[in-house]
Amino acid sequence: RKNKIKPDIITVLTASDDKYACAFADKIISESRETDAWYDCFDEFASLLNHPKSLVRNRALTILAANAQWDDENRFDGIMPDFLSHITDEKPITARQCIKALAEVGQAKPQFIPEIISALRSADLSRYKDSMRPLIEKDILELSDQYDNIRPLLLRQECREIKSLHDVDVIRYPVHRNREPVGAELFIVEDEMRAGQTGLYEFPVFGRRGSAS
Secondary structure (H helix, E strand, C coil): CCCCCCCCHHHHHCCCCHHHHHHHHHHHHHHHCCCCCCHHHHHHHHCCCCCCCHHHHHHHHHHHHHHHHHCCCCCHHHHHHHHHHHHHCCCHHHHHHHHHHHHHHHHHCHHHHHHHHHHHHCCCCCCCCCCCHHHHHHHHHHHHHHHHCCCCEECCCCCCCCCCHHHCCCEEEEECCCCCCEEEEEEEEECHHHCCCEEEEEEECCCCCCCCC
């Protein structure tokens, strides 16, 4: 991991100049999707999850999601309850941002998918106005549908040593779901939500690893 001089992250991301803070957050997000250069600041980003300003919470959610793929230290384990709480954030825009970010988190850390699904299905959206509630419901439905397509096939012996998506090659597999075949990728992952059993999961293609053939 490269060591680079970074500004005071908290000060920049909470700056009163929202245009400047947003531009800097976009830079972090873009770079984080390519390298782990910002992962060292994970704790600083996480400290902004419950910031009183919703725009700051939006930035924190998206930046953390972009860094999920580099989380070899499993720091996400400690922040998932706070992260998931923003599915029903007081600000509907932040709730939508959280749901969007969770798609990226689930892709990078599939062991959290059962927990994410549970939080999505139990979300109480009654606090939102009629103008926003259908939009959040649609976001939840779309992400839930993606995750509902996951079919666990336990492979206790063959995959016992597999720890993460990075440990295996991507396998292409055509899946029929009562319509035209769609591409899918088979990932072997450790499913911590199932008492540590190792599982084979079938994921819809999210795009990060290329489109299905």
